Amino acid sequence: MQRSRWIGAGVLASTLVLTSCSSGPAGVDAKQDPKAPLELWTRTTPGGPGEQGALKLATAFEKKTGYKVKVTAIFDDFETKLQQRAAQKNLPDIVMNDVTQLGAMHSQGLLREIDLDKIKNSGQIIGQGLDSGKAVDGKQYGLPYSAQASALLIRKDWRQKLKLDTPRNWDDFAAMAKAFTTRDPDGDGKNNTAGLAAPLSTKRGYASWYFSNFLWAAGGDFITETGKGSGTYKPASTTKASVEAMQWFRDLGCKAKAIQPGAVTMDTPPTNETFEAGRTGMFVVGPYLLPRFDETLGKDKYEVVPMPKGPKDATVLAEGGSVYLMAGSANQAGQDAFAGFAVSAEGQKTGMEGETGYTVQLPVNKTVDITQVRPDPRWKTYAQAYQDSGRYAPSIPNWTPVRQATADTVNALMADCGLDTGAKLRELDKQLAEILKEQGIAAS
Amino acid sequence: MSLDQAEPAAPPAAGPSPRKPGRRDGGATGLLGRSRRSGRWWTPWLFLAPALILFLYFKFIPMANALTMSFQEVQPYLGNKWVGTDNYATVLQSHGFREAAWHTVVLAAGQTAGSMALGLALALLMEGQSRRLKIVRSAAFLPVVVPLAVVAELWRIMYHPTGDGMLNSLLGMVGVGPSGFINDPDTSMASIMLTGIWRGAPYDMMIILAGLTSVDRGLYEAAKVDGASRWQRVWHVAVPGLRSVFSILFILAAIRGLRVFTEVFLLTNGGPDGSTEVVMTLIYKLGLEQNRLGVGAAGAVLLFVATLILTVVVQLLRRRESK
Numbered sequence: 001m002q003r004s005r006w007i008g009a010g011v012l013a014s015t016l017v018l019t020s021c022s023s024g025p026a027g028v029d030a031k032q033d034p035k036a037p038l039e040l041w042t043r044t045t046p047g048g049p050g051e052q053g054a055l056k057l058a059t060a061f062e063k064k065t066g067y068k069v070k071v072t073a074i075f076d077d078f079e080t081k082l083q084q085r086a087a088q089k090n091l092p093d094i095v096m097n098d099v100t101q102l103g104a105m106h107s108q109g110l111l112r113e114i115d116l117d118k119i120k121n122s123g124q125i126i127g128q129g130l131d132s133g134k135a136v137d138g139k140q141y142g143l144p145y146s147a148q149a150s151a152l153l154i155r156k157d158w159r160q161k162l163k164l165d166t167p168r169n170w171d172d173f174a175a176m177a178k179a180f181t182t183r184d185p186d187g188d189g190k191n192n193t194a195g196l197a198a199p200l201s202t203k204r205g206y207a208s209w210y211f212s213n214f215l216w217a218a219g220g221d222f223i224t225e226t227g228k229g230s231g232t233y234k235p236a237s238t239t240k241a242s243v244e245a246m247q248w249f250r251d252l253g254c255k256a257k258a259i260q261p262g263a264v265t266m267d268t269p270p271t272n273e274t275f276e277a278g279r280t281g282m283f284v285v286g287p288y289l290l291p292r293f294d295e296t297l298g299k300d301k302y303e304v305v306p307m308p309k310g311p312k313d314a315t316v317l318a319e320g321g322s323v324y325l326m327a328g329s330a331n332q333a334g335q336d337a338f339a340g341f342a343v344s345a346e347g348q349k350t351g352m353e354g355e356t357g358y359t360v361q362l363p364v365n366k367t368v369d370i371t372q373v374r375p376d377p378r379w380k381t382y383a384q385a386y387q388d389s390g391r392y393a394p395s396i397p398n399w400t401p402v403r404q405a406t407a408d409t410v411n412a413l414m415a416d417c418g419l420d421t422g423a424k425l426r427e428l429d430k431q432l433a434e435i436l437k438e439q440g441i442a443a444s
Numbered sequence: 445m446s447l448d449q450a451e452p453a454a455p456p457a458a459g460p461s462p463r464k465p466g467r468r469d470g471g472a473t474g475l476l477g478r479s480r481r482s483g484r485w486w487t488p489w490l491f492l493a494p495a496l497i498l499f500l501y502f503k504f505i506p507m508a509n510a511l512t513m514s515f516q517e518v519q520p521y522l523g524n525k526w527v528g529t530d531n532y533a534t535v536l537q538s539h540g541f542r543e544a545a546w547h548t549v550v551l552a553a554g555q556t557a558g559s560m561a562l563g564l565a566l567a568l569l570m571e572g573q574s575r576r577l578k579i580v581r582s583a584a585f586l587p588v589v590v591p592l593a594v595v596a597e598l599w600r601i602m603y604h605p606t607g608d609g610m611l612n613s614l615l616g617m618v619g620v621g622p623s624g625f626i627n628d629p630d631t632s633m634a635s636i637m638l639t640g641i642w643r644g645a646p647y648d649m650m651i652i653l654a655g656l657t658s659v660d661r662g663l664y665e666a667a668k669v670d671g672a673s674r675w676q677r678v679w680h681v682a683v684p685g686l687r688s689v690f691s692i693l694f695i696l697a698a699i700r701g702l703r704v705f706t707e708v709f710l711l712t713n714g715g716p717d718g719s720t721e722v723v724m725t726l727i728y729k730l731g732l733e734q735n736r737l738g739v740g741a742a743g744a745v746l747l748f749v750a751t752l753i754l755t756v757v758v759q760l761l762r763r764r765e766s767k
Binding site: 077079080083086087089091104105107108109110190192201202203204205261262263264265267270327328398400401404408411412414415416419 | 518519520521522600604605606608626627628629711712713714715716717718719729731732733734735737
């Protein structure tokens with residue numbers, strides 16, 4: 001009996017050892033095969049119009065170049081699934097995901113550096129967009145294929161009923177939010193509306209995402225570079241402007257009660273629903289929701305206006321999607337070709353086609369004029385906001401922990417109106433300092 | 445479930461400890477003795493092989509990997525870097541880990557006690573052979589069968605924080621509220637606990653019902669003859685008869701409680717103001733949202749150790765009691 005036990009244990013132990021031995025670095029240089037089909041992952045709802053858009057883009061690319069592409073759409077837990085594939089050392093060849101994921105993926109070595117000389121049409125990419133694909137070392141790891149910025153959606157019928165003008169500054173904004181909350185804009189005689197829709201859950205750091213529109217317009221910041229190009233940062237959440245922005249936004253929720261109830265546990269889908277269902281009257285959001293709201297709410301029910309000017313200016317969050325060329329691909333030539341096609345005028349126009357399945361929100365190619373592809377003036381509003389006031393999150397090794405920590409704080413301050421803003425922001429500064437130190441970019 | 449599939453670090457938290465005895469049982473002494481006599485020592489191993497291979501690949505190897513990862517900075521394509529106990533230090537010093545651990549314990553204790561109490565009450569109410577009782581029992585069991593994602597969405601709607609929300613309109617009828625439920629840091633934990641109890645109680649009820657059938661009916665009758673009231677019969681006959689059932693339920697519920705993830709993730713994601721952050725949501729955030737898999741794995745290993753200790757302690761207590 002003992003002998004058999006030992007044999008069993010031996011087999012188990014040696015298998016464990018063998019398995020853990022096999023987890024060494026796979027290396028970036030896989031054997032190349034220009035005919036290998038490209039696996040493309042895109043962060044969009046499977047079966048939805050976004051997937052159709054990606055398929056259309058892939059088909060146009062296949063026709064033009066002869067490379068084969070297999071598109072997989074994933075929305076929920078995209079990053080988790082990518083991690084699983086990374087653990088198996090079998091990443092998809094191309095990933096189309098948010099610009100801000102760059103640092104997280106780069107720091108794990110999941111990305112291949114992009115040689116712009118090998119990418120056709122890379123000279124046509126707008127500078128701001130191109131910069132968003134650079135890692136902290138100044139090297140290019142992502143190529144933007146789509147850009148977006150925030151603008152303000154307003155329930156037009158509510159605004160007209162209450163005889164209000166579109167807000168030009170923060171006072172107007174707060175007044176409108178308050179009026180939408182208290183003056184029964186839908187006329188049903190019930191106190192069931194709120195001024196502003198805001199996803200303030202900590203999931204994926206949504207609260208931080210949303211608040212950055214207000215923080216930056218006030219001249220505040222989460223972290224700030226100590227000198228232009230110095231590459232070192234310090235926490236900035238306790239500066240006067242940051243504190244004032246937080247206080248103003250907090251008053252909107254705590255004093256005016258003008259943010260939808262339950263916002264602190266809501267991520268984007270339920271927040272979108274509050275706007276569609278006529279529970280909220282204003283929503284600061286990118287252009288990707290226009291097709292959805294046109295269908296569910298009706299094009300005539302709401303309008304798109306630029307964000308009102310804050311204490312400093314009208315800076316809004318610029319975001320977008322990047323094409324990432326993943327490490328370990330067997331077809332680097334195909335990866336380069338796809339990136340080149342996605343940013344080309346033809347690729348951009350293909351991505352903008354259709355009424356719902358946009359892959360490209362705002363074009364990143366200088367030669368593409370949005371008004372010609374989309375005559376709808378609302379798109380021009382977005383394009384203008386991106387060009388004049390759009391600001392990307394800074395390129396640091398990993399933005400995700402900063403976003404998570406700031407989201408936690410915004411969420412806390414909005415959930416508990418009894419908290420001391422100053423103390424909570426000082427706490428945040430400490431956390432941010434630690435994160436910066438951990439990433440090796442803290443100002444000494 | 446989703447995390448088990450999603451995260452390589454999760455299996456240790458899955459705590460396979462209750463299964464271990466089962467695995468060992470396979471090597472029955474009698475069978476081995478016989479096979480040694482006939483010279484075929486490998487026969488039992490052959491029968492065990494399918495299960496062992498499955499466990500090996502889907503439990504033990506991922507567990508070993510997670511353990512290794514917890515000492516590394518994980519960068520699959522750059523090569524993992526050995527960092528010693530740094531990850532453990534990061535987790536233990538991390539903002540909110542101790543708080544998350546405390547929340548986990550509170551939630552596990554509350555849900556375990558609540559589910560068992562409610563489960564016992566339901567079981568006592570629904571004991572018997574009647575056909576109608578079977579229907580009621582099936583109805584009561586429904587929450588266990590409904591997927592957790594649906595349960596969470598259902599409760600999110602019920603917990604709507606304004607006066608026209610479902611639970612708040614009930615509270616309004618008795619002149620209380622409206623409560624913020626999951627949206628208020630003061631009530632969020634209790635709200636999640638309530639959801640957990642609602643889901644866990646019927647499961648406990650079923651096991652207690654099975655246990656009740658093993659209680660000798662004669663004891664009830666004897667107690668009745670002795671003039672025991674209904675409550676006394678429950679307390680002095682049924683409850684002691686269910687002791688072993690309770691200890692199994694306690695272990696299962698406590699492990700379930702320590703690993704609580706889905707309902708918290710879907711209802712509050714640890715918010716508002718971190719008031720419902722539990723160890724699993726923190727591990728998820730560290731490992732998968734911030735891509736620090738090594739740190740996440742260290743958290744998972746710590747949770748596994750805690751679960752293991754709890755299970756062993758309860759087993760020891762049981763053994764001492766039965767002696």
